[in-house]
Amino acid sequence: MTETPSPYVIDADTLSGGLKPIRQVILSLGSNLGDREANLQGAIDALRDTPDVVVVDVSPVYETQPIGGPDESGPYLNVVLLADSTLSVELLLDRAHAVEQAFGRERSVKGAPRTLDVDLITYGKKTIESEELTIPHPRAHERAFVLAPWLDIEPDAVLLGHGPVAELLEKVGTEGVTKLDLELQ
Numbered sequence: 001m002t003e004t005p006s007p008y009v010i011d012a013d014t015l016s017g018g019l020k021p022i023r024q025v026i027l028s029l030g031s032n033l034g035d036r037e038a039n040l041q042g043a044i045d046a047l048r049d050t051p052d053v054v055v056v057d058v059s060p061v062y063e064t065q066p067i068g069g070p071d072e073s074g075p076y077l078n079v080v081l082l083a084d085s086t087l088s089v090e091l092l093l094d095r096a097h098a099v100e101q102a103f104g105r106e107r108s109v110k111g112a113p114r115t116l117d118v119d120l121i122t123y124g125k126k127t128i129e130s131e132e133l134t135i136p137h138p139r140a141h142e143r144a145f146v147l148a149p150w151l152d153i154e155p156d157a158v159l160l161g162h163g164p165v166a167e168l169l170e171k172v173g174t175e176g177v178t179k180l181d182l183e184l185q
């Protein structure tokens with residue numbers, strides 16, 4: 001007797017053939033050197049131009065006092081992006097670094113003023129701990145410059161391993177973090 005394949009049984013090979021899961025990712029962008037607004041807008045444009053990355057929302061712009069870094073560091077402009085992506089987390093980090101480079105980012109001492117910083121805050125519900133990458137970002141939970149703009153675009157956001165972003169921001173406080181009347185696209 002020959003067996004006719006059931007049309008209702010999903011073939012796992014077909015599913016894995018080229019189909020990759022879509023992850024919701026949160027990215028934090030910061031600039032405290034040069035034309036800060038142009039740097040952030042350029043970075044958003046570059047991320048929008050990235051294949052397999054769809055920028056879903058951009059937070060309002062915040063002006064924030066620098067955390068760490070040399071004494072002469074000036075204030076940052078910070079935004080948070082919500083995006084959907086089928087890129088692997090490694091490719092996403094590569095792209096983040098390429099975008100930083102394109103905007104003249106120089107890597108000198110840790111925390112030095114920078115034209116552009118792109119941090120991966122979360123990548124779906126994944127936790128990752130490798131030499132190059134820690135996901136969720138290990139300092140996101142204590143950074144009002146990440147939490148405040150994130151909360152604006154995702155009021156019920158939860159930071160994996162730490163809890164609701166609204167509660168984290170309440171703990172950290174919003175001193176030194178000012179929402180500007182400025183929206184980037």
Ligand SMILES: Nc1ncnc2c1ncn2[C@@H]1O[C@H](COP(=O)(O)OP(=O)(O)OP(=O)(O)O)[C@@H](O)[C@H]1O
Pocket residue numbers: 107110111112117118119120121131132133134135136137138139
């Ligand atoms: N979640 C992450 N997002 C971005 N970079 C990360 C992450 N986890 C680890 N890294 C690694 O951190 C390295 C240093 O990043 P970077 O120079 O932007 O640090 P920083 O912005 O000065 O400080 P911070 O890490 O506190 O934001 C990167 O080369 C990258 O490999």
Ligand SMILES: Nc1nc2c(c(=O)[nH]1)N=C(CO)CN2
Pocket residue numbers: 029030031064065066067068069076078111117119145
């Ligand atoms: N206000 C502010 N401070 C920072 C920032 C930043 O984006 N904003 N980024 C840092 C390294 O990622 C270190 N300190």
